[in-house]
Amino acid sequence: MARKKLHRPIAAMARKIREYRALKNRPRDSERFALNYETMRRPLTQKRLPVLAWEDVRNENRLLALLCRLPRLGVGRTVTRKSWLWAYDEPCYWVITKVKADYTAENMDHGRAWGYLTFRGKTEEEVREIDKVMYHDWRMVPKHEEEAFKKFTPVQEETIRFLPYPPLLRAMILAQWQKEGKQITEEPMIDLEKVMASPHQRAKKKATGTPV
Numbered sequence: 001m002a003r004k005k006l007h008r009p010i011a012a013m014a015r016k017i018r019e020y021r022a023l024k025n026r027p028r029d030s031e032r033f034a035l036n037y038e039t040m041r042r043p044l045t046q047k048r049l050p051v052l053a054w055e056d057v058r059n060e061n062r063l064l065a066l067l068c069r070l071p072r073l074g075v076g077r078t079v080t081r082k083s084w085l086w087a088y089d090e091p092c093y094w095v096i097t098k099v100k101a102d103y104t105a106e107n108m109d110h111g112r113a114w115g116y117l118t119f120r121g122k123t124e125e126e127v128r129e130i131d132k133v134m135y136h137d138w139r140m141v142p143k144h145e146e147e148a149f150k151k152f153t154p155v156q157e158e159t160i161r162f163l164p165y166p167p168l169l170r171a172m173i174l175a176q177w178q179k180e181g182k183q184i185t186e187e188p189m190i191d192l193e194k195v196m197a198s199p200h201q202r203a204k205k206k207a208t209g210t211p212v
Helices: 010-026 052-058 064-066 082-087 143-150 168-181 192-196 197-206
Strands: 078-081 093-101 113-119 138-140 162-163 189-191
Touching: 064 078, 064 093, 064 113, 064 138, 078 082, 078 143, 082 138, 162 168
Parallel strands: none
Antiparallel strands: 078 093, 078 138, 093 113, 162 189
């Protein structure tokens, strides 16, 4: 018989106090992501940034560094990232809905932000926290350019339904057909719709038929 676990309220309270102290004493984001722009090292960890990031660090801004200069901390404005502009033709941006700045930071360039994400022309319906706000990669979209920046006509994606079999598998299928006496009039192809369908969809499609 298993021994009943005793409730130890003092030990539980001591554990909660330790967790609270650890949470309270943990370094803030302004300390964790602080940067010495001369040595390109973080004072807290003494880690040096990769050389490829130095140019962006000197020329680009953190997200909160842009938002702290604006009225209402930029709520309602549109921001994007340099890496997105270089990588994608479709519009990628955030529409800011909420900002929580770290007022203890020297230039108030640290904190958290939330918004609606549009990635490659597709907009998410739910607000979520913006990630990588500490990257020196953010750009503000000017208000008079927002409408043109967001304008996007989706291009219909070309879907491929059939693919040829690999050579060895194709030879095996043709040999099987020849053995069964089937007349070979067409090339064997892989039906991607059947392969990619889930078991539930396949069972549903199989069950659906002409009533007898």
